Amino acid sequence: xxxxxxxxxxxxxxxxxxxxxARIKLVLTVMFVVAIFFVNTYFGFMxxxxxxxxxxxxxxxxxxxxxxxxxxxxxxxVFAAVINLFMINEGTVLWSWKSLHITDTAVHTTIxxxxxxxxxxxxxxxxxxxxxxxxxxxxxxxxxxxxxxxKVPVHDIAMIxxxxxxxxxxxxxxxxxxxxxxxxxxxxxxxxxxxxxxxALLPVLIPLFVNSFRRADELxxxxxxxxxxxxDKRTKMKVMKLRVADVIAFFVVTAFFVAILLDRYYFVGxxxxxxxxxxx
Numbered sequence: 005x006x007x008x009x010x011x012x013x014x015x016x017x018x019x020x021x022x023x024x025x026a027r028i029k030l031v032l033t034v035m036f037v038v039a040i041f042f043v044n045t046y047f048g049f050m051x052x053x054x055x056x057x058x059x060x061x062x063x064x065x066x067x068x069x070x071x072x073x074x075x076x077x078x079x080x081x082v083f084a085a086v087i088n089l090f091m092i093n094e095g096t097v098l099w100s101w102k103s104l105h106i107t108d109t110a111v112h113t114t115i116x117x118x119x120x121x122x123x124x125x126x127x128x129x130x131x132x133x134x135x136x137x138x139x140x141x142x143x144x145x146x147x148x149x150x151x152x153x154x155k156v157p158v159h160d161i162a163m164i165x166x167x168x169x170x171x172x173x174x175x176x177x178x179x180x181x182x183x184x185x186x187x188x189x190x191x192x193x194x195x196x197x198x199x200x201x202x203x204a205l206l207p208v209l210i211p212l213f214v215n216s217f218r219r220a221d222e223l224x225x226x227x228x229x230x231x232x233x234x235x236d237k238r239t240k241m242k243v244m245k246l247r248v249a250d251v252i253a254f255f256v257v258t259a260f261f262v263a264i265l266l267d268r269y270y271f272v273g274x275x276x277x278x279x280x281x282x283x284x
Contacts, residue, residue, distance in 0.1 A: 013069075013132060013133065013173050014132065014133065014134075014135070014136050014137070015065055015066075015069055015133045015134070017063075017064050017065070018064075019062060019063045019064040019134070020062055020063075020249060021059060021062050021063035021130075021134045022063065022134045022135075023249065024134075024249060024250055024253055025143070025244055025245070025246055025247070025250045026135055026139040026140055026142060026143030026244065027143040027146050027147055027244060027246075028246070028250040028253060028254060029131055029134070029135055029143070030131070030140070030143050030144065030147060031147070031254070032253060032254065032257045033127070033128060033130070033131045035257050035258070035261055036127045036257065036260075037124060037127065037128060038261075039052070039260065039261045039264045040052060040120055040123055040124050040127070041120070042264050042265060042268050043116075043120065043264055043267075043268070044116070044268050044273075045267055045268070045271075045273050045275065045276045046116075046276050046279070047267060047271075047275040047276050047279060048264055048267045048268065049116065049119045049120075049123070051260075051263060051264070051267070052123050052264070053119075053123060055260050056123060056126060056127055056130075059130060060130070063130065063133070063134050065130070065133055065134070069133060070126050070129060070130070070133070071126070073125050073126060073128075073129035074122050074125050074126060077121075077125060080121075081118060081121050081122065084117060084118075084121070085114050085117065085118050088110060088113055088114045088117055089106060089110050089111070089114045090104055090105070090106065090110070091110075092107060092109055092110035092113055092114075093105055093107060093110070094107060094109045094110075095107035095108045095109030095110065096108045096109075098111065132169070137166050137169035137170045138166060140165070140166065140169060141162045141163065141165055141166030141169075142162070142242075142244060143244070144161075144162050144165060145158055145159060145161075145162035146244060148161070148162070167223070171219065174219075175212070175216065178212065178215055179208065179212055182207075182208050182211055182212060183208055186207050186208060191204060191207060192204065193205070193208075
């Protein structure tokens with residue numbers, strides 16, 4: 005099951021999205037995430053989904069790779085949806101049984117919340133799918149350069165994030181191997197109550213922590229043997245430069261962001277009523 009987690013994995017392919025500057029992709033990802041929290045209409049969600057689908061097609065990514073990131077948090081999405089469905093009591097009651105009620109407001113809120121989470125996770129996963137950990141690290145270091153004036157160790161922070169992103173898929177893969185090995189010895193992780201399942205994870209967590217510390221120790225020795233020193237004077241093999249495609253991508257995402265703001269504050273649901281009539 006851990007092999008299906010897409011977070012931190014890079015999908016190598018030559019596309020216009022992959023060739024964008026890492027700094028631009030970081031900024032645009034933040035803009036996309038912020039824009040999703042401003043979406044409050046079905047038209048806005050349709051526009052966001054269409055925009056996200058266009059980016060996936062331009063990045064030449066298989067849809068399954070993007071949906072894997074949603075699958076990893078599917079339980080959280082379903083749990084949050086159920087809570088919203090039964091906890092919101094405003095609006096017209098559509099279904100009632102004893103003390104449980106489902107209203108039209110609860111249904112609309114649950115649908116919008118689920119769409120927001122799915123689009124948020126899918127959009128954020130595109131950054132790691134189209135950008136290597138080294139590029140993300142270099143991009144963040146470049147964007148955080150102004151913090152050097154207040155003595156923030158920018159290079160150290162970027163290096164830590166790069167190493168963390170690099171080893172996320174490795175840790176998931178190793179966890180899957182440990183789980184398979186424990187199952188071969190007769191261990192069960194799907195039976196019993198919550199406490200029993202938590203206890204069953206101990207034979208997985210202990211060797212995972214041991215292997216993680218071993219990998220960290222080996223990495224430290226390897227960096228020391230190569231005389232690595234986190235100084236500001238280090239040069240980079242690939243120097244990041246903004247190109248025309250980066251500027252175009254920035255203006256496209258900015259236009260999308262403005263469209264979301266207009267839909268929320270100017271049209272105020274008018275497009276929803278025009279498209280869906282009495283359903284909203």
